[in-house]
Amino acid sequence: MDFLDSQRRPVKETDRTAGPYPYYGANGLQGWIDGFIFDEPLLLLAEDGGHFDDPDRGVAYRIEGKSWVNNHAHVLRPKPFMDIRFLCRVLENYDLRPFITGSTRAKLTKKDAERIVIPVPPLDEQRRIAAILDQADDLRRKRREAIAKLAKLSTGLFVELFGTPWISSASSSISDLGSISVFENGDRSSNYPSGDDILSSGIPFLSTKNIVDDKLDLGSLLFISSSKFASLSRGKARPHDLIITLRGTLGSCCIFDGPFSTAFINAQMMIIRPKTDISPVFLHAYLTLPAIKEHLQQIGNGAAVPQLTAKQLAGLPILHPSPSNAPSPPASPRSTSSKPITAPISRGSTLCSPRCNIAPSAATSPPLPSPACARLSGE
Known part of the structure; x- marks a missing residue:
């Protein structure tokens, strides 16, 4: 170089x-x-x-x-x-x-x-790896654009089906979020995972980075052991729970679904568990409406340190249809087997550094040979 x-x-x-x-x-x-x-x-x-x-x-x-x-x-x-x-x-x-x-x-x-x-793998291999990662970036960009367009479409459909937020209708009623769901914070005691508790496989330890565009993103996961998870008293997500961010990016919200039957949330998040007569799909659609997200930003930024509290969220009015008019809950993310999917997922291997995320992850690509290495000043 x-x-x-x-x-x-x-x-x-x-x-x-x-x-x-x-x-x-x-x-x-x-x-x-x-x-x-x-x-x-x-x-x-x-x-x-x-x-x-x-x-x-x-x-x-x-x-x-x-x-x-x-x-x-x-x-x-x-x-x-x-x-x-x-x-x-x-x-x-x-x-x-x-x-x-x-x-x-x-x-x-x-x-x-x-x-x-x-x-320093062979030059052709370098180009192949770079092309794969460029393609992945392009797919992520297109995904973000599609989600942005879908958000506008879903807002229109929501209003058409259930009316404008804050306005009641004959087929709907208004309830505080705290009355139609159960809140659960993470375990913030001295038992909170840190240091050597963080592993490369095991039970997912979710952070705000795992909510992208109001969807659960498992692309970058931390983990804790089963024994550590068992020692924690709360903050344990279940399928179809909603998870919302209380600090950082206020009000980002996702439905907990995917290959895991449970996970632990970090201290910047909270679980919203809808009661049986409220669809998590509906509640997620409502909480991610632009008008609602703007409202959450306003009430969260009123504090010296921007954050949302359980008390603020509990008093949030939710205009919801009667149970017969609400959309059905999502299909179970579990397999058809009677046993939940709990197999741990390990972080991808890297070529050089823990932050150098170049891994042979493409399913259609042959495994990469172990490359030679050189310093930046190498000839």
């Missing part, structure tokens, strides 16, 4: 003249400028000010064409035997903390960056 750091030039925002060329820094595009330094496909790796402690935000990204880079990102030109898309996939979520220095502002120096070890 060639480091082109000597060619970087920082320009203060006040001294920048706006132009047609992108101006990049540690975390992506910082603005626009009237000149350029580089004009080729390159990889930028955060030097200081990067999201080194946040694996979801990334620390590396690709650029191409005429561009300007400041001194907060290392500029890397891959050697001929390295595919730039593959290299970006390796580095974008790499755990760089062992290479970071600085007590007040985290920094990845050029000297330390050169010590980073990366896998």
Whole structure:
């Protein structure tokens, strides 16, 4: 890998003249400028000010064409035997903390960056892996777009079937959420899972990251042991429970379904268990209406620290149809066997780092050979 750091030039925002060329820094595009330094496909790796402690935000990204880079990102030109898309996939979520220095502002120096070890499979294999991951990103993007369109459609259907929220009709009634469901917080005692309690397989330990677009997302799971789970007094999800976030992204809500018969929720979530005459599908559809979500945001942001409380949610008025008009509950996520599905799912293996999520996960692809490795400064 060639480091082109000597060619970087920082320009203060006040001294920048706006132009047609992108101006990049540690975390992506910082603005626009009237000149350029580089004009080729390159990889930028955060030097200081990067999201080194946040694996979801990334620390590396690709650029191409005429561009300007400041001194907060290392500029890397891959050697001929390295595919730039593959290299970006390796580095974008790499755990760089062992290479970071600085007590007040985290920094990845050029000297330390050169010590980073990366896998080097054959070039064709690099391209195959990169193509698979690019395709996965494209599918996720299309999924988000489809969900956004579906949300608009489902809102219209909901109003057509049950009326506008907060307005009663002859075939519906209004009840407080607390009267038609049971709330269950997680076990927040000294027994709360932490440290060595967190495993790579076992009973799912759900966090707010497992609710994406108001759906349960099992793509990134933590686990606890069965014995630890048994020692906890509450916060244990059942099939068809609703799980809602109380902190962070307020009011994100999903139905607990899928391959697991139970899971433990973290301290930022709460279980809403509808009573027998309330459909979880209906209640989830209601709680995820834009008007309801906006209301939850408003009441949650009223506190010094944005959060929702069980008391606030208990008093939320729910306009619901009579049981005969409500939609049927979803089919059981369990198999047809009389035994619940409790087989643990392990985290995917990685090529190099716990945050370097390049794994041979495609079912139609042959297993990857164990690749050679090299440092970023390797020839």
